[in-house]
Amino acid sequence: MxxxxxxxxxxxxxxxxxxxxxxxxxxINKGEIHAIMGxxxxxxxxxxxxxxxxxxxxxxxxxVLYQGDDILDLAPDERAKKGIFLAFQYPTExxxxxxxxxxxxxxxxxxxxxxxxxxxxxxxxQEKIDLLEIPTELVxxxxxxxxxxxxxxxxxxxxxxxxxxxxxxxDETDSGLDIDALKHVSAGVNKLAGPDVGIVLITHYxxxxxxxxxxxxxxxxxxxxVKSGGFELAERLEAEGYAGIGKEMGLSEEDxxxxxxxxxAKV
Amino acid sequence: xxxxxxQVKDQFTxxxxxxxxxxxxxxxxxxxxxxxxxxxxxxxxxxxxDLPDPKGxxxxxxxxxxxxxxxxxxxxxxxxxxxxxxDLVAKGVVVADFNSAARQxxxxxxxxxxxxxxxxxxxxxxxxxxxxxxxxxxYVPPGVEIDVPLEVWRNVEGGGSTFPHTTVVVDEQAVVxxxxxxxSDDYAAAxxxxxxxxxxxxxxxxxxxxxxxxxGRNVHxxxxxxxxxxxxxxxxxLAVNLGSAFSRAQVESVLKGEGSFSEMLGLYFADSNQHFxxxxxxxxxxxxxxxxxxxxxxxxxxxxxxxxxxxKVSKGAQGTDAYQANRNIVLSEDAVARSIPQLEIExxxxxxTHGATVAPVEEExxxxxMSRGIDRVTAQKLVVFGFFGDVLDRIRLGNVxxxxxxxxxxxxxxxxxxxxxx
Ligand SMILES: Nc1ncnc2c1ncn2[C@@H]1O[C@H](COP(=O)(O)OP(=O)(O)OP(=O)(O)O)[C@@H](O)[C@H]1O
Ligand SMILES: [Mg+2]
Numbered sequence: 001m002x003x004x005x006x007x008x009x010x011x012x013x014x015x016x017x018x019x020x021x022x023x024x025x026x027x028i029n030k031g032e033i034h035a036i037m038g039x040x041x042x043x044x045x046x047x048x049x050x051x052x053x054x055x056x057x058x059x060x061x062x063x064v065l066y067q068g069d070d071i072l073d074l075a076p077d078e079r080a081k082k083g084i085f086l087a088f089q090y091p092t093e094x095x096x097x098x099x100x101x102x103x104x105x106x107x108x109x110x111x112x113x114x115x116x117x118x119x120x121x122x123x124x125x126q127e128k129i130d131l132l133e134i135p136t137e138l139v140x141x142x143x144x145x146x147x148x149x150x151x152x153x154x155x156x157x158x159x160x161x162x163x164x165x166x167x168x169x170x171d172e173t174d175s176g177l178d179i180d181a182l183k184h185v186s187a188g189v190n191k192l193a194g195p196d197v198g199i200v201l202i203t204h205y206x207x208x209x210x211x212x213x214x215x216x217x218x219x220x221x222x223x224x225x226v227k228s229g230g231f232e233l234a235e236r237l238e239a240e241g242y243a244g245i246g247k248e249m250g251l252s253e254e255d256x257x258x259x260x261x262x263x264x265a266k267v
Numbered sequence: 268x269x270x271x272x273x274q275v276k277d278q279f280t281x282x283x284x285x286x287x288x289x290x291x292x293x294x295x296x297x298x299x300x301x302x303x304x305x306x307x308x309x310x311x312x313x314x315x316x317d318l319p320d321p322k323g324x325x326x327x328x329x330x331x332x333x334x335x336x337x338x339x340x341x342x343x344x345x346x347x348x349x350x351x352x353x354d355l356v357a358k359g360v361v362v363a364d365f366n367s368a369a370r371q372x373x374x375x376x377x378x379x380x381x382x383x384x385x386x387x388x389x390x391x392x393x394x395x396x397x398x399x400x401x402x403x404x405x406y407v408p409p410g411v412e413i414d415v416p417l418e419v420w421r422n423v424e425g426g427g428s429t430f431p432h433t434t435v436v437v438d439e440q441a442v443v444x445x446x447x448x449x450x451s452d453d454y455a456a457a458x459x460x461x462x463x464x465x466x467x468x469x470x471x472x473x474x475x476x477x478x479x480x481x482x483g484r485n486v487h488x489x490x491x492x493x494x495x496x497x498x499x500x501x502x503x504x505l506a507v508n509l510g511s512a513f514s515r516a517q518v519e520s521v522l523k524g525e526g527s528f529s530e531m532l533g534l535y536f537a538d539s540n541q542h543f544x545x546x547x548x549x550x551x552x553x554x555x556x557x558x559x560x561x562x563x564x565x566x567x568x569x570x571x572x573x574x575x576x577x578x579k580v581s582k583g584a585q586g587t588d589a590y591q592a593n594r595n596i597v598l599s600e601d602a603v604a605r606s607i608p609q610l611e612i613e614x615x616x617x618x619x620t621h622g623a624t625v626a627p628v629e630e631e632x633x634x635x636x637m638s639r640g641i642d643r644v645t646a647q648k649l650v651v652f653g654f655f656g657d658v659l660d661r662i663r664l665g666n667v668x669x670x671x672x673x674x675x676x677x678x679x680x681x682x683x684x685x686x687x688x689x
Binding site for chain 1: 630631632634636637638640641642643645646649650653654655656657
């Protein structure tokens with residue numbers, strides 16, 4: 001037995017007939033925190049969605065092992081029950097469904113041996129709300145409906161804290177958070193982190209990594225992880241952008257042009 | 268009374284819906300001559316009238332031109348009157364079934380049966396006039412507030428027919444809640460229900476009327492509900508359609524008195540090959556009247572629904588507020604919902620909004636819920652409950668609300684394998 005929690009091997013993924021991931025390899029062991037950085041459109045969210053089983057993302061090659069088992073044939077709810085959690089980059093609004101009702105239903109599904117009554121759940125939820133300093137009234141509203149950008153992100157982290165996953169993937173959870181919110185979110189993540197948990201942070205900014213120190217930093221470009229390193233890699237990206245690394249790693253002219261287009265478009 | 272009805276039942280053999288059956292029914296109920304005449308007049312009308320044309324506005328998309336009446340046996344007379352407390356009787360509240368009203372309250376009967384819904388409205392109301400078999404008359408005197416809901420249960424046998432009639436007259440400043448339940452088993456043989464509901468809310472009166480159609484799978488249900496609101500009255504109605512093979516409900520609110528208000532709620536959930544047709548009318552005939560309509564429905568499997576709603580504001584009805592919304596959520600690709608709003612506005616000081624939507628359950632929503640560990644069916648349930656939430660919240664009877672929530676959950680879970688011919 002290894003300590004590998006997640007093993008992604010030569011993963012190729014197509015969306016609407018277009019190859020987005022072109023051979024991703026990544027291993028995450030228990031207790032590790034990984035950061036994935038990369039230009040817009042490089043496939044970071046695609047990678048996150050594939051882990052959760054989102055419809056429309058077709059795996060054409062490779063495999064994904066979670067705690068030793070291939071999970072690619074499992075439905076999204078089965079993966080969640082096994083402890084995989086994704087904090088969405090763009091959380092979905094679900095009209096008519098209150099956060100508290102949604103979360104209790106989810107909690108009881110994920111923890112069938114620890115069913116909580118409405119009242120017990122409310123108390124448990126309140127602890128998490130206090131930890132993350134989220135406005136309590138948020139949980140009585142409909143899921144993400146009318147939430148501000150930052151509130152949506154915090155609601156994702158609240159869900160993570162409530163469900164207590166083994167593998168948590170956060171897709172740009174830091175984007176759009178004010179400084180205080182960033183601290184609360186980081187506190188929530190650091191509280192979850194531990195020897196049995198794997199954490200993946202997808203981010204554009206070193207800022208988050210100052211609060212949550214990753215063990216590894218990976219650069220995803222043009223559908224592949226082109227470079228991995230420690231915290232210093234994040235610092236270098238912050239200073240230099242992606243083009244230099246792309247060239248260094250021998251990306252094709254075409255792929256580089258794509259990266260530069262996107263960087264250009266960003267400014 | 269009971270024995271009398273039981274005797275009648277014994278004598279009753281399986282007749283079809285014929286003129287002879289009308290005579291026999293009236294005979295056996297020992298009705299006065301004028302009533303026999305009235306029934307026969309209605310039957311002759313039934314005979315003469317064509318089945319409604321799906322090209323006309325009222326029955327648009329609902330084609331019953333080949334509806335076969337020979338499938339059904341004539342009704343077995345029943346009575347389903349709610350019991351009144353002594354206190355209410357002392358206050359002058361009257362509840363009478365049609366049979367006893369025919370003998371003891373002839374004046375009430377003449378005055379209040381078929382005054383708002385004429386028998387000649389269409390073929391099904393005419394048939395109802397001929398075979399009226401389970402009628403109830405409720406009269407609430409001025410100022411009497413009945414705080415416990417009055418409920419009646421309607422039934423029908425497999426292969427049979429029933430013609431329930433509800434007349435509720437609520438006098439000035441009086442208050443009442445009335446629940447009509449239509450419920451039976453799932454039968455192999457087709458059954459027919461043609462029901463008429465007439466509700467009159469006099470000055471300042473408040474009436475809550477709930478119709479719960481939860482028939483077994485092979486019942487064909489035709490219903491006309493008409494509410495008449497006089498000055499400053501409030502009528503709240505809820506029309507629920509969950510059962511039957513085919514149901515057509517026509518729900519009309521006629522605001523005749525200044526300052527009158529009508530809330531019209533509808534909730535339906537069709538599955539397998541159920542077909543629901545609904546027609547509503549918000550008729551504003553006086554100044555400063557308000558109507559607020561919200562009909563919401565879910566469709567599953569190969570079911571169909573049609574909703575057509577007319578807001579009509581007559582010339583003198585200045586200061587009218589009329590709202591109409593019909594929302595449909597579709598859980599399968601094979602289900603079809605249609606929604607047609609119509610406006611006829613002759614006054615110029617009018618606030619009026621209407622909206623209709625037909626939308627599938629968003630796969631995006633389901634995925635988000637599933638990504639947190641919730642299985643697909645439960646996720647659908649959450650979404651569908653969310654959809655019905657605002658209608659459910661407006662239902663004032665807790666027990667009805669809970670029942671409906673349960674029925675909705677069962678509908679989402681259930682895989683209807685039962686196929687019935689329509
Ligand atoms: N449903 C879709 N239909 C078409 N193209 C898609 C779809 N989803 C993703 N893509 C494309 O796949 C590529 C990768 O998208 P992805 O969202 O994974 O990028 P990302 O690395 O998360 O970018 P960002 O930093 O902007 O969030 C993009 O070019 C995107 O347009
Ligand atoms: Mg992304």
